[in-house]
Amino acid sequence: MIQLARKNIQSLKPYSSARHEFEGKADIFLDANENPFNNGMNRYPDPFQEKVKARIEEVKGISPKNTFLGNGSDEAIDLLLRIYCEPGQDHIITLPPTYGMYQVSADINNVAVKKVNLTKDFQPDTKAILKAATSRSKILFICSPNNPTGNCIKRELIEALIQQFKGIVVIDEAYIDFASDESATAFIGKYPNVVVLQTFSKAWAMAGIRLGMAFASEEIIGLFNKVKPPYNVNTITQKAALVGMRGIDDFKKNLTKIIEERKQLEELLPEFSYVQKVYPSDANFLLVKVDQPNELYDFLVRKKIVVRNRSTVTLCEGCLRFTIGKPKENQLLLKALKKWAKKRIPN
Numbered sequence: 548m549i550q551l552a553r554k555n556i557q558s559l560k561p562y563s564s565a566r567h568e569f570e571g572k573a574d575i576f577l578d579a580n581e582n583p584f585n586n587g588m589n590r591y592p593d594p595f596q597e598k599v600k601a602r603i604e605e606v607k608g609i610s611p612k613n614t615f616l617g618n619g620s621d622e623a624i625d626l627l628l629r630i631y632c633e634p635g636q637d638h639i640i641t642l643p644p645t646y647g648m649y650q651v652s653a654d655i656n657n658v659a660v661k662k663v664n665l666t667k668d669f670q671p672d673t674k675a676i677l678k679a680a681t682s683r684s685k686i687l688f689i690c691s692p693n694n695p696t697g698n699c700i701k702r703e704l705i706e707a708l709i710q711q712f713k714g715i716v717v718i719d720e721a722y723i724d725f726a727s728d729e730s731a732t733a734f735i736g737k738y739p740n741v742v743v744l745q746t747f748s749k750a751w752a753m754a755g756i757r758l759g760m761a762f763a764s765e766e767i768i769g770l771f772n773k774v775k776p777p778y779n780v781n782t783i784t785q786k787a788a789l790v791g792m793r794g795i796d797d798f799k800k801n802l803t804k805i806i807e808e809r810k811q812l813e814e815l816l817p818e819f820s821y822v823q824k825v826y827p828s829d830a831n832f833l834l835v836k837v838d839q840p841n842e843l844y845d846f847l848v849r850k851k852i853v854v855r856n857r858s859t860v861t862l863c864e865g866c867l868r869f870t871i872g873k874p875k876e877n878q879l880l881l882k883a884l885k886k887w888a889k890k891r892i893p894n
């Protein structure tokens with residue numbers, strides 16, 4: 548997949564940092580113009596985050612050779628666009644309704660976006676996607692479980708697209724830990740054009756440290772490493788991730804709790820007369836179609852509860868998106884929704 552990358556990236560000679568060039572063991576570091584007085588942060592971070600990647604291998608079984616870490620998944624999305632898409636010439640394909648960052652990142656990089664809507668059951672229209680694709684279609688973004696709809700994309704459709712799409716297929720799995728489906732990382736050894744994105748921001752409860760993962764072939768990881776800023780993941784983030792990944796039991800406990808809470812809300816929400824539909828979810832949120840979405844949104848804000856208004860998004864007309872909170876928070880949401888049932892004046 549090197550041939551697919553922009554010519555300037557293929558021939559790029561990356562910046563070689565001091566911490567990267569010297570690989571042996573030493574006692575005295577006078578190579579990087581750092582401040583010598585130790586406060587735990589005075590040294591540049593490990594540019595390739597080896598300890599974090601080794602721990603990720605223990606947790607997920609994916610080799611550090613197939614792992615890139617970035618300042619959130621958003622950095623990985625931006626780097627993919629810069630690696631593969633010639634501004635003003637190439638384009639990406641997205642499958643709306645989906646995550647907004649693909650479009651924003653493309654706009655920033657002056658890369659066009661071809662949109663092929665999901666079908667009514669929020670699955671990719673493989674025929675239409677392949678028909679829309681040209682030799683200038685460099686990246687196809689598939690989000691599974693999809694944000695904001697919450698469902699997983701069917702595995703056989705993902706595999707069919709990987710096989711038939713001539714560019715890079717990115718599977719964004721920000722919510723995969725909440726899902727019953729398997730990760731697409733199993734496709735990485737099988738196909739050269741697969742990139743799987745995951746993040747510490749959702750199930751791992753570390754949105755604040757900004758750490759995202761991209762898993763791919765060694766070749767693609769090599770391109771990421773060439774293009775990334777040398778010290779893209781800071782020392783504090785690397786330390787926090789290692790601490791966070793110690794608590795696998797907490798991770799599992801919270802995950803189970805959130806899924807239980809989601810199931811409970813999934814059952815209770817349809818009882819409100821103004822709720823038209825609760826879409827099935829494999830994530831930590833629910834997409835809910837209601838009468839008068841804007842009025843309900845404003846009412847909840849007055850009750851100091853903020854949800855996401857998706858009512859103007861293609862195929863999500865009339866929908867609000869509720870993130871699953873703590874049990875107490877979800878109870879307060881239900882209480883407010885009950886009040887709204889009494890208060891509202893249907894039109």
Ligand SMILES: *Cc1c(COP(=O)(O)O)cnc(C)c1O
Nearest residue numbers: 619620621646694721746748759
């Ligand atoms: C939340 C989310 C992410 C996470 O982005 P980070 O930059 O890692 O916080 C990625 N993709 C999707 C679809 C998301 O909803």
